[in-house]
Amino acid sequence: MPKRFPVPAACLLAMLLVAPLAAQQAQAPTAPKPSPKETEVWEPEPTVVTPGATTDAAPSDAIVLFGGKNLDEWVNAKGGGPAGWTVADGVLTVNKPVGNIQTKRSFSNYQLHIEWRVPANITGKDQGRGNSGLFLGSTGGGDAGYELQILDSYNNRTYSNGQAGSIYKQAIPLANAMRKPGEWNVYDVIWTAPVFNGDGSVKSAARVTVLHNGVLVQNSYELKGETLYIGTPAYKAHGATPIKLQAHGDPSEPLSFRNIWVRELK
Numbered sequence: 001m002p003k004r005f006p007v008p009a010a011c012l013l014a015m016l017l018v019a020p021l022a023a024q025q026a027q028a029p030t031a032p033k034p035s036p037k038e039t040e041v042w043e044p045e046p047t048v049v050t051p052g053a054t055t056d057a058a059p060s061d062a063i064v065l066f067g068g069k070n071l072d073e074w075v076n077a078k079g080g081g082p083a084g085w086t087v088a089d090g091v092l093t094v095n096k097p098v099g100n101i102q103t104k105r106s107f108s109n110y111q112l113h114i115e116w117r118v119p120a121n122i123t124g125k126d127q128g129r130g131n132s133g134l135f136l137g138s139t140g141g142g143d144a145g146y147e148l149q150i151l152d153s154y155n156n157r158t159y160s161n162g163q164a165g166s167i168y169k170q171a172i173p174l175a176n177a178m179r180k181p182g183e184w185n186v187y188d189v190i191w192t193a194p195v196f197n198g199d200g201s202v203k204s205a206a207r208v209t210v211l212h213n214g215v216l217v218q219n220s221y222e223l224k225g226e227t228l229y230i231g232t233p234a235y236k237a238h239g240a241t242p243i244k245l246q247a248h249g250d251p252s253e254p255l256s257f258r259n260i261w262v263r264e265l266k
Contacts, residue, residue, distance in 0.1 A: 056113065056186065058261035065103060065243070066092050066260040077102040077244055078141035085247075092257040094132065096247045102138045106240035109265040112136075112189040117256045118152040120182025124250065126158045127151065130181075132255045133168065135244035136191045136208060139226060139236070145244060146206060147227040148187065148218075150255065154178040165210060165217035168227040177215035184258070186213050190265075194223070196237040205235075 050060035058064050065073045068090030074083035077100035084098035118130035130152035135145040146167070153164040153176055160166070164185070165173030179185050187210060194206040210218035225233030243262070249255055 056115070056259055058113070058259075059263065062261040062263045063105070064261045066257065068258060071101070073103055073105070074101045075104055076100075077138060077242075086254075090258060092260075094245075094247050094249060094254040094256075096249065096254070099247050100135075100138075100141070100143075100244055101247070102135070102242035102244035104242070106242050107137075107191075107262065107264060108193040108240045110189075110191050111263040111265060112187070112191065112243065112261070114187050114189075114260045115184050115258045116150055116187070117184045117258075118181050119253050119256075120180075122152055122181045122253050124253070125156055127162060128250070129156050130253060130255055131248045133244075133246035133248060134187065134189075135246065136189065137193060137206070137238075137241035138244035139238050139241055143229070143246065145226060145241065146208075146223060147246070148189065148208070148210060150246070152178070152181055154180055165212045167208065167218060167221060167223060169229065170224055170227060170233060171218060171221045173210075173212070173217035174219065175212075175215050175217055177212040177217060179213060187211070188214075193240070194235060194238075196235075200237040202235050 047061075052058050058067075063073070069087070071083040071085065071087060071092070074085075075081065076083055076098060083101040085095045085101055086093040114134060116132070122130055124130075130150070132150040133143070133147040134150055135143075135147050138145040149162060149164055149166045149168045151158065151162070151164045160172040161169050163173065163176065164178050165176070189211075190209040192207040195203040197203045206223040207220050208218055208223065209216070209220050223233070225235045227233065245257065
């Protein structure tokens, strides 16, 4: 007859405690499986927007700022008179003596599409080569506001936070996606305007995402303030602002623009 060994008291106690618990778990009802409908959201239904016939064409809810015919949506940024840039063959060309131009309308958050080109025979180097700017928000008639740099950066070395695709003097682009002189470049921009408290302090900073020729060059970058040629960026309170194009380059090498449209975002 085999020997029997006494069960230690601690083990016996553990067995006595675990057995009822196991029995309770075995008898507990199985929770019902969740239904897929519990995570289905039906309202609100998204607004229908008809895409353009091509990837670059304006969708149905866009405001066409330049469609190749006239400058009805633009004014001179200094004084608000006629825009005065040249329109020919569906293309808008910088007229430097006239100065910067900006939209008649003001915007807060938006999606923007714009195409631009430097001449095929362009010369110069560094910042003196096809220099212009797209001001995502114009806060003054000169160069006040938030500038996305336009420049011929194809085989043209300059300071990295001043080349095409940069937020001027603030954010270096993630890539140099420049096409050759004479070819059209495309900027697709998502702009979130800054919001200010009642005392003028910043509630939320401006943010921007930019694709240059389909390549991501700014990824939800948070601006430190308005872009400046000299000094530290800073904000000053404002509301909705126009979009501005800069007349900066050599008049013998004017930049051209086409197919400019914007969609207002909430």
